[in-house]
Amino acid sequence: MAHLKTPLQGYLGYRGREGQTAFLLHRISGIGTALFLTIHILDTALVYFYPGLYEEAIGIYRTTLFGIAELFLVFLVIYHGINGLRIAGFDLFVPQRWNIPTARGSFRLTLILTLLLWLPAAAVMLYNLLHHNFGLFGG
């Protein structure tokens, strides 16, 4: 990857607006999800190939560190989903509406929706984490 210099300069130094942020987040969330999904397929497959190892693997998911990572992961999956719908919606159904006000507005809406969906989910997950790992809430 000898050609990363310019993109990095751009991603870090170019003062792009909503569109650039949306693109970067979408890319990061996509790659992140894809990598996680790979691992997840493999560990789930243990139930068939090495069921003995499965419990150990799932044990990792129960650690506090992963619990926190999971919060992020869910955020990324929600964001990627909504933003993906946003992109697909414009591209497939209203391509003529791809202009600056709608692009900026729809991205902000995407962020708001993501937060709205994520906060309750995060609360539940945080509850589970605190409950199981720290014995709170009457654990």
Next chain:
Amino acid sequence: MQLPDAIKEKPGRNYETIAWKWMRYSALLLIPLVWGHVLLQDILVGVHRIDLNYVALRWASLGWRIYDVLLLGFAFAHGVNGLRQVALDYIHNPRARRGVEWGLLIFWLLITGIGAAAIIGGVSALPE
């Protein structure tokens, strides 16, 4: 607007065009599949309650198996094609590109195969 065209070479079906459509149409399906999965596993059930028994219980139902096969097929194919797009953005040497594309193809087949085997095979009995 109907326009006559002198040059009849059509853009035709090429891989990039199909891939672009695929990313978008699969996206529409992925929302219920992926979100449903995440909602169920990570939030409603939670990792602390997931174990072999839980998996075995779920896969006892054919419906869930079909759901998971679909999820695996769509999400992973979508994801791997996404990774391909990202990789081709940054890798320009034609040979390296071909390498990446073949590598990802094999990676996709392999992982999908493993996943599919598990879903079809189900939970093996724990060796006593």
Next chain:
Amino acid sequence: MRLTLKIFRYDPNTSAGPHYDRFQVEADPNDRVLDLLEAVRGDQDDTLSFRRSCAHGVCGSDAMRINGLNALACKVLVKDLNSDTIQIEPLLGLRVEKDLIVDMEPFFAHYRSILPYLINDEPLPEDGKERLQSEAERERFDDTTKCILCAACTTSCPSFWADGQTIGPAAIVNAHRFIFDSRDRGRLKRLKILAGQAGVWRCRTAFNCTEACPRDIHITRAIAEVKQEILKHS
């Protein structure tokens, strides 16, 4: 008011690598950034190199990064920047030849690759006069005829940063201008070119192009329209 210009410098004749120079200039809030560059070159350091010609945003010579955003130096006023330090850098994604001057050839090569000229070998009207075109047909591609090929869009596009082979928004805008011209007959050929690996699918709707365009062209929309047109014919 007094301003500091922080300008990217690179001179291929010396071994020194790229660096930034600072210049203090006296500026009027209504000055164009181009005026400040002229003042620096005229009175402080004549080794500073940049391109310019029309000085009012119609020739496309002086696209550069001003405080991190692509713009024409002659269309950005000091007062609109709201800062005491103005950072001026060359366009991203094209090789810097000297200071703010970048090699435009790859950019024009992409432009040429989409056959940017009317293709129509049919006989001309009998009376030797104009080909007819309705007002609505003319209106269809009006927006994309405004392009001055300044490269502000292409060099703000993350896909172009990542891969200089990407055809880039400016070339697509110019293809759009012909694809939707009712007099043109080379549409499908252009669509085929744009459907390729380096073509329209590289656009991830990052919108930097549309935000940067000094002619306010709806670039992303034009790209989306070309994408739809390809889908229709594939």
Next chain:
Amino acid sequence: MDTLHTYDVLVIGGGGAGLMAALHAAPRARTAVISKLYPLRSHTGAAQGGIGAALGNVEEDRWEWHAYDTVKGSDYLGDQDAIDFMCKEAVQSVYDLEHFGLPFSRTPDGRIAQRPFGGHTNNETGKPVRRSCYAADRTGHMILQTLYQQCIKNEITFYDEFQVVDLLLVDGRAAGVVAVELASGELHTFRARAVIFATGGHGRMWEITSNAYSFTGDGPAVLLRRGLPVEDMEFFQFHPTGIYKLGILITEAVRGEGGILLNSKGERFMEKYAPKIKDLASRDVVSRAIYLETRAGNDINGQRYMLLDVRPETVNRYAALDGRTRPDGSPYVVSAEEILSKIPDIADFCRTYLGVDPVKQPIPIQPTAHYAMGGIPTSIRGEVLADETGRVVPGLYAAGECACVSVHGANRLGTNSLVDLIVFGKHAGLNAADFAASADLPPLPENPQAFAGHQLAALRGGSGKERAAQIGREMRALMFDEVGVFRTEQGLEKAVETLQDLRRRFTDIRVGDAGKAYNTALLNAWELGNLLDLALVTARAALARRESRGAHARDDYPARDDQNWLKHSLAWLDEAGQVHLKYKPVTITHYTPKERTY
């Protein structure tokens, strides 16, 4: 890279004139275009108004009417054979542009749209005629783009960012040019059978101008240095409404929509100078009025500008006072939206550069140096003329704003420059290709780069006592004050003297940039030298012409004097810095000079 190139035809300049010439020379001759700017950056792209041609798409029109209007507009200094030729050819040339793909605006029946423009009339009724063919308000931009597109299609060879600094002449015949490659700083020698100059105007010698930085008169200056004359340099058009300080053009259309010019007392001063048509008087008249008001101390804030007020309330008030009506007889009442829809680009310029919304605040304006009527003397065939007898320099052609055919005489009509580019650019190209087909390749002079190299070396090796930027500033201020809209004997004498002094001081500058790649300082300094030479010639020719005609307005000789001055000037500049003037008659075919009233 090899620095010797050989072609049949060389075109210097990638603007409208140059590209048109290249397109017409290339099919029959090995052709290359050399341009100091990327061709698409040429100033042709700035033209907004339109291109005049008697297509008669919206109402009756004839090319003969166009010709008469042009003769009259030129204050009878234009050569009538050339004007006839241009106006007749204009029609086909516009159709050619359309066939090349130019996206003209359209009429409801799908033809090229046309609109009225100052000075273009129906000769029978005297009423304005819609003759200006346009593509929104970007006609020049579309011409430039379309011609460049055709050049790509026809695979024309381009040397982009090569600045021509010398013309090679062998036994009085063109043999090629010498150019600096901007990227490398190297000198290149181009050999050719024929050379066409199309380098544009030289408005950058004035402080306030609508012209591009690149309009430095390189072509005429290079030829002057090689002992060839320039024609009618005293005639330079000042457009009355340029944006204050910046000079960016605000088209006449704004006044056409009812805009009013106001001085610091809030007076509509044009009433004093042109009681009948007031703010819609011709360009030279309005520019002069603004200047006189300034001199009388009626400028806004003492800052040498006036206000152009196009707010609906102002427009409607004066329209009522004037009894202005719509075509259907109803009173002329406009809304802000209607005004904005007619002048979108101007509104954009005002907002960007002044922060002024033209329908809410008046626009500060002042006259702006706009267009060079004078330049390299050429025949109708585009051949460069060596003297007052019409002797042709074999193999040397010129077209566009740098040339003087003369079709614009003392004052150019709006839309006629683009016609000039297209018609004479095409014919210069055709004729140069013809010439190249029958001529042999002239030998190169010995040491072809010596003269150019010497000029550039002098700029680097001066004493450094003077700064180029300072000399430039002084020249521009001087030209604007003394050789501007209004001229007087005293002022012109002072200008000639000061310019000679500035030229002496210029030999003491030293370019600080010692590098080769993109040494813009060096080439800018060289361009300043060109401007100084042309400024001197302009001032000198203006001093000599003791009459007022078209754009040349003498305070002390306010009347046109056909007895003594119905003639073109030709100026030579010798090495000692002396200007030598000669004159040649105007070609008059069927329009006898009479007083010019509108």
